[in-house]
Amino acid sequence: MTISQEQFRVGLENLPRFKLSHLNTPLEPLDRLRQSLIDEGVPVPNRMLVKRDDTTGLAFGGNKGRHFEFEIAHVLEGGFNTVININHYHSNQARFIAAGCAKAGLKYHIVSTDMVNAPMTGNLLLCKLMGANIHRTPAEYGRQVAEKIFAEEEEAGRKPYILPNDPFADVMGMIGFLEAGLELEQQFADAGVEGPVRFWGLKGRSIAGLRLYAKNRYLNWQTTACQYSSGKVEDFQKATADRASQVVEMFDLEHSLESDDLQILEDYRGPAYGVLDDRVIEAIQMVGKAEGLILDPNYTGKAMAGLIGELRAGRIDPEVTIVFIHSGGLPQLFAHADKFVD
Numbered sequence: 001m002t003i004s005q006e007q008f009r010v011g012l013e014n015l016p017r018f019k020l021s022h023l024n025t026p027l028e029p030l031d032r033l034r035q036s037l038i039d040e041g042v043p044v045p046n047r048m049l050v051k052r053d054d055t056t057g058l059a060f061g062g063n064k065g066r067h068f069e070f071e072i073a074h075v076l077e078g079g080f081n082t083v084i085n086i087n088h089y090h091s092n093q094a095r096f097i098a099a100g101c102a103k104a105g106l107k108y109h110i111v112s113t114d115m116v117n118a119p120m121t122g123n124l125l126l127c128k129l130m131g132a133n134i135h136r137t138p139a140e141y142g143r144q145v146a147e148k149i150f151a152e153e154e155e156a157g158r159k160p161y162i163l164p165n166d167p168f169a170d171v172m173g174m175i176g177f178l179e180a181g182l183e184l185e186q187q188f189a190d191a192g193v194e195g196p197v198r199f200w201g202l203k204g205r206s207i208a209g210l211r212l213y214a215k216n217r218y219l220n221w222q223t224t225a226c227q228y229s230s231g232k233v234e235d236f237q238k239a240t241a242d243r244a245s246q247v248v249e250m251f252d253l254e255h256s257l258e259s260d261d262l263q264i265l266e267d268y269r270g271p272a273y274g275v276l277d278d279r280v281i282e283a284i285q286m287v288g289k290a291e292g293l294i295l296d297p298n299y300t301g302k303a304m305a306g307l308i309g310e311l312r313a314g315r316i317d318p319e320v321t322i323v324f325i326h327s328g329g330l331p332q333l334f335a336h337a338d339k340f341v342d
């Protein structure tokens with residue numbers, strides 16, 4: 001039985017929420033990119049679109065603008081007044097929590113792991129501007145540093161919250177994208193998109209949330225998720241199935257996610273997380289020149305390299321409408337500036 005849009009809406013309305021984002025985000029054509037590919041002799045689908053989740057607004061925007069509306073509300077509901085996060089130098093999540101904490105009047109510590117001597121630019125610079133307390137440390141000490149901050153904050157009479165310890169932080173990303181599903185159904189109706197759709201994005205909670213929405217609405221929406229770092233596909237599939245079953249329970253849905261629900265492409269992840277190859281550089285330049293659209297080297301550039309690569313290889317059904325999910329991540333482009341300058 002199809003789950004109604006109303007059921008999703010009511011489920012979302014029942015969750016505490018702290019407004020951070022400009023929603024709905026636009027759905028736009030990628031006609032000039034499509035034309036550039038046609039000019040190369042590449043077989044392309046009739047329609048290529050982009051869901052502009054880079055335009056959520058706050059702190060340069062991104063998919064996590066959707067996620068953290070639920071997370072910040074959850075922290076406030078728990079009566080916490082200090083958030084401690086552990087994340088990588090390149091982390092967009094670190095930036096969004098800084099923004100959310102600033103807006104909600106929460107104290108924020110980011111334990112920024114790895115690349116401890118890399119310049120203070122991109123996301124980390126923005127964290128600093130938004131009042132974050134930054135602690136840089138090699139990854140193996142991240143947890144230890146966070147526990148120490150936790151103890152100090154408690155001793156000072158504050159109520160700290162270590163974000164990676166809370167399972168809610170894993171499901172809110174999927175929940176945020178149930179709402180993107182609602183938006184997209186309406187946008188497809190307005191734009192006359194009929195027939196099969198393939199969403200193209202990155203391996204993570206967002207695209208999984210979208211697939212969960214589609215599966216429970218019996219929509220002909222398939223998903224391709226490109227990997228951007230090492231990490232076993234099976235581990236992701238297991239984590240996704242666990243998260244999905246929690247969301248199924250929360251929203252009283254019919255279907256959870258199985259391992260074959262998302263197509264996962266490993267070929268475009270490059271040498272490592274935060275390390276790009278030539279295909280990513282080409283994809284970012286090509287989309288910039290064709291569309292005036294900026295992608296980032298750690299995430300969306302890898303997904304776009306995947307889309308262009310699979311189109312060139314003739315592996316995408318021309319009957320589908322491709323919808324590229326632009327999930328943001330732009331500030332970190334500047335940490336890679338040297339790779340784009342001849």
Ligand SMILES: Cc1ncc(COP(=O)(O)O)c(C=O)c1O
Binds near residue numbers: 299
């Ligand atoms: C810009 C961007 N896109 C996509 C992802 C994929 O993960 P998720 O969907 O869980 O946010 C990330 C993860 O950090 C990200 O920063």
